Amino acid sequence: MKKMTTTSFREAKGQKKLTMLTAYDYTIARLMDQSGIDALLVGDSLGMVMLGYPDTLPVTVEDMVRHSAAVARGASTPLVVCDMPFMSSQCGVEDTLRNAGRLVKEGRAQAVKLEGGADFAPEIRALTRASIPVMGHLGLTPQSVNALGGYKVQGKSMGAAQKLLDDARAVQDAGAFALVLECVPAALAARITSELEIPTIGIGAGPDCDGQVLVWQDMLGMFDRVAPKFVRRFGEVGEAMRTAFTSYAEAVRDGSFPAAEHCYNMEDEAEVLSNLY
Numbered sequence: 196m197k198k199m200t201t202t203s204f205r206e207a208k209g210q211k212k213l214t215m216l217t218a219y220d221y222t223i224a225r226l227m228d229q230s231g232i233d234a235l236l237v238g239d240s241l242g243m244v245m246l247g248y249p250d251t252l253p254v255t256v257e258d259m260v261r262h263s264a265a266v267a268r269g270a271s272t273p274l275v276v277c278d279m280p281f282m283s284s285q286c287g288v289e290d291t292l293r294n295a296g297r298l299v300k301e302g303r304a305q306a307v308k309l310e311g312g313a314d315f316a317p318e319i320r321a322l323t324r325a326s327i328p329v330m331g332h333l334g335l336t337p338q339s340v341n342a343l344g345g346y347k348v349q350g351k352s353m354g355a356a357q358k359l360l361d362d363a364r365a366v367q368d369a370g371a372f373a374l375v376l377e378c379v380p381a382a383l384a385a386r387i388t389s390e391l392e393i394p395t396i397g398i399g400a401g402p403d404c405d406g407q408v409l410v411w412q413d414m415l416g417m418f419d420r421v422a423p424k425f426v427r428r429f430g431e432v433g434e435a436m437r438t439a440f441t442s443y444a445e446a447v448r449d450g451s452f453p454a455a456e457h458c459y460n461m462e463d464e465a466e467v468l469s470n471l472y
């Protein structure tokens with residue numbers, strides 16, 4: 196299969212539904228690669244699901260570089276997009292360029308994702324000019340949790356819906372190749388999707404987006420600290436893992452593991468052992 200690029204991703208709008216999942220390491224990236232997923236997002240959600248922080252705010256550029264490089268090594272076909280973590284794109288254009296450059300040079304990401312609307316058009320434009328493709332992210336932008344007053348659905352009122360639509364147009368006009376819409380009413384996401392030429396990728400934004408993204412631990416039932424309404428569990432892997440870990444502990448404790456087939460033998464075992472001093 197051919198490697199997905201930002202160009203082929205963008206051109207897929209209207210041709211097929213796009214699939215994206217978060218990925219944070221090599222093993223999972225390989226499994227998703229083998230499953231035909233179009234794009235892997237090294238999301239800053241890794242701060243919560245991999246590093247155990249209460250939100251995404253403590254995640255650093257170093258964290259993203261390390262995880263992005265691991266994902267890129269496992270992703271022969273999917274597009275690899277890496278999040279710009281909190282305060283890596285909020286301190287001006289030059290700082291944003293430097294940080295995004297590290298995600299591409301060291302993290303081997305093919306594109307970066309940046310939260311924010313019209314206010315961030317200069318950053319998106321500068322990144323695009325520097326040949327760093329940008330995926331936008333509007334609606335519930337988790338890095339703004341303190342300003343938004345929590346994790347809430349966005350764009351519900353007339354004014355908020357208009358602002359979201361204007362922001363979506365501004366992000367596209369600044370050069371973004373795709374746009375994530377998070378926790379937005381389905382009807383508004385459908386309107387934005389039909390207006391834009393670039394694909395929209397929804398998470399809690401209804402079925403009419405051009406594609407969908409989920410956090411992989413959520414869709415496999417592995418992360419029970421939060422249970423957003425928009426998640427469907429496509430597997431009960433958390434339960435399967437708990438069962439396996441428990442059986443392992445029991446087998447070690449009752450002596451049934453390791454068994455003979457897991458052990459190495461010596462040549463002339465009895466003789467060697469009797470001659471050891």
Ligand code: KIV
Pocket residue numbers: 217236237238239240241278375377398408410
């Ligand atoms: O960090 C992340 O996982 C994300 C998705 C929720 C879109 O930004």
